[in-house]
């Protein structure tokens with residue numbers, strides 16, 4: 147419906163028996179945004195995506211896609227989806243499956259352009275069972291785009307793709323976003339979310355724990371990270387402002403609330419070979435948000 151948000155989720159609760167996967171979740175996404183859903187394994191991202199698509203019945207709450215119920219939106223070709231366990235008939239050829247799906251929509255994406263956009267050139271005669279993991283994901287993208295939908299819901303769309311495939315995939319998504327499509331994707335590749343998303347929504351234990359631009363979410367983590375090479379016996383105790391220490395081989399990484407104070411103390415204590423100082427990444431911020439919520443949840447459960 148004109149003027150409706152692309153996605154409007156209110157009070158969504160999803161249960162599997164005794165497990166509450168999504169708790170009373172609200173999420174509104176205007177048309178044209180590219181939104182990343184982030185969170186640890188089991189946070190509830192796929193449950194949100196599946197409920198939004200009408201693939202499972204929520205215990206409570208309402209979902210509207212472009213002003214329609216999930217079932218109406220899917221039937222009208224308003225939404226294309228790539229699911230984590232998207233099934234394909236293994237003995238059919240890619241072109242046959244794509245033809246079947248395109249014919250089911252009132253307005254299908256022109257085939258030649260679809261093949262180029264999804265990057266499946268040369269795969270149409272290939273049996274589905276002969277596709278690699280990354281090729282299979284590109285075919286799933288072609289199927290998601292087949293009805294020329296204005297809204298795309300993608301659950302870990304690049305998990306089986308190599309670096310080149312992922313780069314091509316996100317270039318395609320940027321093009322679609324630039325032409326007004328709404329793209330909502332769940333991912334564990336936080337650098338992709340950082341590079342592509344206008345907005346990130348962090349989910350932990352079925353609740354939204356952060357929602358904003360990547361810069362706003364990164365601002366949850368004050369401070370910087372200092373890394374350098376150190377001998378195993380170098381003492382790192384009692385350094386000022388340090389909030390976390392990790393060692394990987396000879397590389398030490400310190401999280402600090404005051405990089406100047408920490409660096410002064412380190413320099414007074416010896417050299418700092420291979421020194422690197424950087425601001426918080428999206429990964430730092432998401433890990434920090436998730437661990438804060440997990441500690442609060444465990445604390446509340448005690």
Ligand SMILES: Nc1ncnc2c1ncn2[C@@H]1O[C@H](COP(=O)(O)OP(=O)(O)OP(=O)(O)O)[C@@H](O)[C@H]1O
Nearest residue numbers: 162165166167185186187188189190191192193194
């Ligand atoms: N079919 C199911 N039956 C029972 N429990 C389920 C089912 N699907 C998901 N869950 C549980 O619901 C919770 C949320 O799972 P969900 O798959 O939505 O998380 P996710 O954030 O998508 O995880 P991942 O990043 O690993 O894909 C988890 O505790 C999971 O074990």
